Amino acid sequence: MVAIVDYGVGNLFSLRSSLAVLGAEAQVTGDPAALAAADRLILPGVGAFGDAADALRQKGLTEPLRRLAGEGKPLLGICLGMQLLFDYSEEYGRHEGLGLIPGHVAPLAPDLPPEQHLKVPHIGWNGLRRRQPAHPLLDGVKEGDCVYFVHSFYAVDCSPSVIATAEYGIEVTAAVARGNVMGTQFHPEKSGAVGLAILRNFCEGKGGAV
Amino acid sequence: MITKRIIPCLDVKDGRVVKGVNFAGLADVNDPVALGKFYSDNGADELVFYDITASAEGRRLFTDVLTRVASTIFIPLTVGGGINTLEDFDRVLKCGADKVSVNSGALRDPSLIGKAAKKYGDQCVVLSVDARRVDGQYHVFARGGREDTGRELLDWVRRGVDAGAGEIVLNSIDTDGVRQGFDLEMLDAVCQVAPVPVIASGGAGCIQDFITLFKTLPAVDAGLAASIFHFGQVAIPDLKRQLAEAGINVRL
Numbered sequence A: 001m002v003a004i005v006d007y008g009v010g011n012l013f014s015l016r017s018s019l020a021v022l023g024a025e026a027q028v029t030g031d032p033a034a035l036a037a038a039d040r041l042i043l044p045g046v047g048a049f050g051d052a053a054d055a056l057r058q059k060g061l062t063e064p065l066r067r068l069a070g071e072g073k074p075l076l077g078i079c080l081g082m083q084l085l086f087d088y089s090e091e092y093g094r095h096e097g098l099g100l101i102p103g104h105v106a107p108l109a110p111d112l113p114p115e116q117h118l119k120v121p122h123i124g125w126n127g128l129r130r131r132q133p134a135h136p137l138l139d140g141v142k143e144g145d146c147v148y149f150v151h152s153f154y155a156v157d158c159s160p161s162v163i164a165t166a167e168y169g170i171e172v173t174a175a176v177a178r179g180n181v182m183g184t185q186f187h188p189e190k191s192g193a194v195g196l197a198i199l200r201n202f203c204e205g206k207g208g209a210v
Numbered sequence B: 001m002i003t004k005r006i007i008p009c010l011d012v013k014d015g016r017v018v019k020g021v022n023f024a025g026l027a028d029v030n031d032p033v034a035l036g037k038f039y040s041d042n043g044a045d046e047l048v049f050y051d052i053t054a055s056a057e058g059r060r061l062f063t064d065v066l067t068r069v070a071s072t073i074f075i076p077l078t079v080g081g082g083i084n085t086l087e088d089f090d091r092v093l094k095c096g097a098d099k100v101s102v103n104s105g106a107l108r109d110p111s112l113i114g115k116a117a118k119k120y121g122d123q124c125v126v127l128s129v130d131a132r133r134v135d136g137q138y139h140v141f142a143r144g145g146r147e148d149t150g151r152e153l154l155d156w157v158r159r160g161v162d163a164g165a166g167e168i169v170l171n172s173i174d175t176d177g178v179r180q181g182f183d184l185e186m187l188d189a190v191c192q193v194a195p196v197p198v199i200a201s202g203g204a205g206c207i208q209d210f211i212t213l214f215k216t217l218p219a220v221d222a223g224l225a226a227s228i229f230h231f232g233q234v235a236i237p238d239l240k241r242q243l244a245e246a247g248i249n250v251r252l
Helices: A013-021 A032-037 A049-058 A062-070 A192-203 B032-041 B056-072 B086-094 B104-108 B111-120 B153-163 B184-193 B207-216 B236-245
Strands: A002-005 A026-029 A040-043 A075-078 A104-107 A122-127 A146-151 A153-156 A162-168 A170-178 A181-184 B005-013 B047-051 B077-080 B099-102 B125-134 B137-142 B147-152 B167-172 B198-201 B222-225
Touching: A002 A013, A002 A032, A013 A026, A013 A192, A013 B056, A026 A032, A032 A062, A040 A062, A040 A192, A049 A062, A062 A075, A122 A162, A122 A170, A146 A170, A146 A192, A153 A170, B005 B032, B005 B056, B005 B198, B005 B236, B032 B047, B032 B056, B047 B056, B056 B077, B056 B086, B077 B125, B086 B099, B086 B111, B099 B111, B104 B111, B104 B137, B111 B125, B111 B153, B125 B153, B137 B153, B147 B153, B153 B167, B153 B184, B167 B184, B184 B198, B184 B207, B207 B222, B207 B236
Parallel strands: A002 A026, A002 A040, A040 A075, A075 A181, B005 B047, B005 B222, B047 B077, B077 B099, B099 B125, B125 B167, B167 B198, B198 B222
Antiparallel strands: A104 A153, A122 A146, A162 A170, A170 A181, B125 B137, B137 B147
16 A cells, blocks of 8 residues: 655645556555555655645654654655655755755756756656666666656755756756655656656555565 | 647537547547547647636536546646636646646736745746737737737736746737747747746647747747647647657657
């Protein structure tokens, strides 16, 4: 059973629907006991990092998530959920994350080459560049396969955990993994067949021992 | 590298797609779920569902349709038509929309853009603008292009982006339905003032019009069209293949 961590942030409709299509049993819950009972966890999220980190704390989920990830339960963060896996974010001040993957989250705009006039947020379909050897979470994903991004901040100082990037004037962190803790900056639940394949890999335990 | 997006727009009335055509392998061309899936399977990068119903019963059918579409199709979905309040945002987001497009509702109450952006995030709010040339100026029109608001286009776009609109759809009434190509001049003007993605709408008649659009205006992020896709004049796989051959980066 997959538990989608419910902390009142983000629209879970597509994530639930895509897991249903994959035949994965899923439950949306903010109950630490239910999270502990699940085989694996998905941490979704859209919006501002600080608000989301506060919401996790207020719902009493910060410590349970750290503990369960520490015990080896597979955890997949999506979009802001991936960013929350890092030590901290510089989004409107400095906010502490879960600290499960070394690195932090920084604004995209100042790092983009000005002469390319790239827009922020980075919105749309962008091709994946996988680090070799390809991580099992990305089984079946081909070089250059496109996935859907919507974000203005990105993970930095996390090179050892990066498993895929996307080119947007610079190499943007697209997917990360450190043992049983994984994350995608893009939305697999909005990335067509490629995204569904990645979610299936996660649900089948690829890339993180159960 | 980020790809240029191709977006079919489906008008829905009383839960059915208006203007369907017979595609091979598609039994019911007026079924929003079947047609949406057809487009998704054939390379559409995003879908726009536009609710053109006026009745409450039609609205309910639309949210039913949206729920079914969002349960089956896993690409970004934008919903527009009849969005006047935060409750309207809430209603369609709960049914699986990713972005909500505002037009006349924002013209009546410009604070709607900022309120929605604050609540749901900039990425969720698409400002759709219908504009045409009036006495040497670009004017914004409301109510499906029927009413001249007297607002100047670029002022309105700037104001919308400042308030938190995350994308702009520019529909040129001057080129809409003429099928002689997108309104490059008007689009260029909007791209100059909008730091957010700009989606071109109105005027596409053939594949070359999309090539010209992206070659002439690299700042345009996406091309939106309805009838040329629905009536089969342009098949999206052909369009994307030819865009790629022309050196334009697309998702194949």
